[in-house]
Structure formats: structure tokens, C-alpha cells
Amino acid sequence: MAAKANISRRAARYAVPAAVFGVAAGAIAMVPAFANSGGPDLPAVTAQQLLEKVAASDVQQLSGSAKITTDLGLPKLATGLLGGGGGIAGGSAAPEDKVAQLANGTHTFRVAADGPDRQKLTFLDGKDEYSLVHNGDDVWGYDSKSNEAFHEKAGKDAAPGAGKGGKDHKSADRLAASPQEMAQEVLKAAGPTTDISVGDTARVAGRDAYQLVLKPKANGSTVGSVKIAVDAGNGVPLRVQLLSTEGGKPIVDAGFTKVDFAKPAADTFAFTPPKGVKVTEGGPEGHGKGEGRGLKGLESIPGLDALTGAADGKGEVKVLGEGWASIARIETGSQKGLKDLENDKDAPKEAKQFLDALGDKVSGKFGEGRVFKTRLVNALITDDGKVYVGAVTKDALVKAADAHK
Incomplete structure (x- = not known):
């Protein structure tokens, strides 16, 4: 083949x-x-x-x-x-x-x-x-x-x-x-x-x-x-x-x-x-001399900076569960959360728009956060800067966050 x-x-x-x-x-x-x-x-x-x-x-x-x-x-x-x-x-x-x-x-x-x-x-x-x-x-x-x-x-x-x-x-x-x-x-x-x-x-x-x-x-x-x-x-x-x-x-x-x-x-x-x-x-050590485009505006979102390159992508990742129901828990190390962004009058317009595009607000033993929803992959972004992501339901993300807060 x-x-x-x-x-x-x-x-x-x-x-x-x-x-x-x-x-x-x-x-x-x-x-x-x-x-x-x-x-x-x-x-x-x-x-x-x-x-x-x-x-x-x-x-x-x-x-x-x-x-x-x-x-x-x-x-x-x-x-x-x-x-x-x-x-x-x-x-x-x-x-x-x-x-x-x-x-x-x-x-x-x-x-x-x-x-x-x-x-x-x-x-x-x-x-x-x-x-x-x-x-x-x-x-x-x-x-x-x-x-x-x-x-x-x-x-x-x-x-x-x-x-x-x-x-x-x-x-x-x-x-x-x-x-x-x-x-x-x-x-x-x-x-x-x-x-x-x-x-x-x-x-x-x-x-x-x-x-x-x-x-x-x-x-x-x-x-x-x-x-x-x-x-x-x-x-x-x-x-x-x-x-x-x-x-x-x-x-x-x-x-x-x-x-x-x-x-x-x-x-x-x-x-x-x-x-x-x-x-x-391009070359074997990289992909050309230009900078990657990144995700405009998203590097300014507290809790997501480690995943967009602003923090060199060094967020600590731990995989929870196995197979189809596995979830990645990403400890970004951010000192701020989504609530800080909501209350920040000087936050970039793109960051605010992305926050508005996020789905349901959720809460549990882990605290509070928002769920970004698609038909396949969902992500729970907590107010304290953690990210739980996988091809799982919103309820599965909340359950994982509660168990590993």
C-alpha cells in the first residue's frame, strides 16, 4: 500500500x-x-x-x-x-x-x-x-x-x-x-x-x-x-x-x-x-527562515498561551484514561485565568472574540471554566489556566477535571 x-x-x-x-x-x-x-x-x-x-x-x-x-x-x-x-x-x-x-x-x-x-x-x-x-x-x-x-x-x-x-x-x-x-x-x-x-x-x-x-x-x-x-x-x-x-x-x-x-x-x-x-x-533543521503565523490574538488568552507559542509550548501534559475516551490534561502554568480576561478592559479584541466563541460555562469540584465544543474534539479551559481536551463529551471533561483538580 x-x-x-x-x-x-x-x-x-x-x-x-x-x-x-x-x-x-x-x-x-x-x-x-x-x-x-x-x-x-x-x-x-x-x-x-x-x-x-x-x-x-x-x-x-x-x-x-x-x-x-x-x-x-x-x-x-x-x-x-x-x-x-x-x-x-x-x-x-x-x-x-x-x-x-x-x-x-x-x-x-x-x-x-x-x-x-x-x-x-x-x-x-x-x-x-x-x-x-x-x-x-x-x-x-x-x-x-x-x-x-x-x-x-x-x-x-x-x-x-x-x-x-x-x-x-x-x-x-x-x-x-x-x-x-x-x-x-x-x-x-x-x-x-x-x-x-x-x-x-x-x-x-x-x-x-x-x-x-x-x-x-x-x-x-x-x-x-x-x-x-x-x-x-x-x-x-x-x-x-x-x-x-x-x-x-x-x-x-x-x-x-x-x-x-x-x-x-x-x-x-x-x-x-x-x-x-x-x-x-526549507531545511532538515527547520522549515524555512520565516516565522510561523501562530494563532493571531490567542497567545494573549490566559491559560492558552503555552499552547499557542507565547510560552514556548512548554505546558505539562498528562494523558488521563485510555483509548477513545482518553483526555489530555495540560498544566499551562499560567498565573491568570479566563475570568481575568473577562474583566480586562485592555484585552485584545481577538482574545475577547475567542472567549465569546467558547461554549457553555461549567463548574464543579475543579472550580469554573468554559467548554469549547465541536462534533469531535472538546476542550475544557478552566479559570485557573488548566486545559482538558479530547474526543469526549462535555460531561466526561468535567468528570476528569473534578477527579484531577
Whole structure:
């Protein structure tokens, strides 16, 4: 599978504002897709047999088109913080700007892969295109709208096994190459806290597929289930759907709309910057010379500064619980709380707007705070500067805060 591709591993970190989603955002950065109709008549299989089929799949080459639709129910202000200029090197060709946009709305792609050293993703939103190309030792990001490109070479001292010749592509790691990669990560993380079964069959991208259904065993998670459509012929995951405990349409629906498992043409992965394009060089020790954009205004919010970079991101993090119901407790060390911000007449407008966008006020043995709510990840920000965040319900956050105040 193209799951060995380097375009992927840490994409989730950039899919939503780090100040709110720190953990449990892994389900957001799944790459491309959608497609389904009818249920083909296929031989019965057990969940174990289907898991073995996925594990045995070794598809290295593919091309096609895909779509991802994400509906997190983000507040308008938070949606406005996604994407935009800045990125790793201050330019809009930087990969995480595009990854951030996957946290909201519908996006379409062309995708191609030829083993672990050659992948290409092309975003097709509107008339403009953004391409991320990994070809051997080179990674290119090109944005046609801004006429800018980002380039990065593999680091000579990268950890062994991190890419061709033991080299690592820091920027390529920020995008997922295919639904296979996401499905493998979900299955790897499932463990004993998950019930796994075989659901209805499906047609995805014109191919017959079984569906693995993963459900949390414990109560408290916002995730109702994860459905992974698996190609009945070669075991490649074709689609991933993340469903909410509250029902409604999927939180994330990602999968191929068209797929071909033949070897892509070699020139698919060739890239030369067009004449006049501004090129920003990245490097193994960092991501260009520019400053990251950060989250404008949020670094001024007491209790969130450690998560937005104002305190060098050194908040102490402790994971409570396990599996789907795990919660990250972040001790920011802030000397002020949300009430201080509420009463501060000189606080930045952006900070006030973010505070207003936060959800319900809550209280308990821990004291008082506010809950930032989405359909997937929720965060309790206490008045004394602690943050509890996870893919769990508001009640689960309050219970955790009471038990670990």
C-alpha cells in the first residue's frame, strides 16, 4: 500500500488550531474522498479475516481522484483561523496551510503514488491548484494562486528508515497520501478498547468493498463509530468515515472517487518551478527562515498561551484514561485565568472574540471554566489556566477535571 509513503505522519497536528485540539485530532487529516452506492454480494468474512486482508495488502502504486468532507461544527471564529498565510516559512505554498483547511468543508484531490519515494497530491478547490510532490530527495509545494513554491531537501542526518536512504522529509510528513495510511493508523490505535465487526458491503470508486466497523467500548467518546471500506480484491482501504455519537452526517467522510492501481507515469512526479515563481527553501533543521503565523490574538488568552507559542509550548501534559475516551490534561502554568480576561478592559479584541466563541460555562469540584465544543474534539479551559481536551463529551471533561483538580 502507499501507506509507506512519507506524505502523512503528522498531518493531524495542523488540521485544527493547536490551542484547542492538541490531541485526538488524528481523525481529521485523512486524505481524500468519498463514493458509495449499493451493496455488492460478496463472500462472508470475519472481522479477523478482513483485518488480515488489510495487513497483507502491499499495494505500492495507484492514481486517481478523491474527496474529503469534514463537518466538525466549528464556531465561525475558529473556522476563520484555519489556513491563510504564514505557514512554515511565511509563504502560502507551505504544506500546513493546506492541511489546516481540511478541517472544514469539502475538498477534492488528484492523488498518485509509486512506492515510498514518489507521491503527489493536487488540491482542486476552485480554479486554483495546490500541488505537493515528493520525488526521491525532493519535496515541492506549489500554489498557483500566489505563484509561490516551497522546496525542501532531505536532511543528511535524519533518523534511519525515515525515507529513501534513511532521510526524512519534514514537509512531506504533513500530508496524508491516501485513505490507506489513515486506516492503518486507526487500526493500529484500536486495541482492546474497541469492538471491531464487519458491516454491510459497499461500492466505493467503482470497486466492491467490505466495511470494517470500529466502535468504542466505553461511554464518553464523541465518536460513535469508524467505518473503513476495504477493497474486496486487494485489501486496500478505499474510504474512511468517522461518525458521531450524536448522529447526523459523518464528521469526516474521506475516500477515493476514482482509483487505478497501475503504475503512474514517471513524469507524474516531475516538478520544475514555472518562471517567475517565488521559491522558499526549507531545511532538515527547520522549515524555512520565516516565522510561523501562530494563532493571531490567542497567545494573549490566559491559560492558552503555552499552547499557542507565547510560552514556548512548554505546558505539562498528562494523558488521563485510555483509548477513545482518553483526555489530555495540560498544566499551562499560567498565573491568570479566563475570568481575568473577562474583566480586562485592555484585552485584545481577538482574545475577547475567542472567549465569546467558547461554549457553555461549567463548574464543579475543579472550580469554573468554559467548554469549547465541536462534533469531535472538546476542550475544557478552566479559570485557573488548566486545559482538558479530547474526543469526549462535555460531561466526561468535567468528570476528569473534578477527579484531577
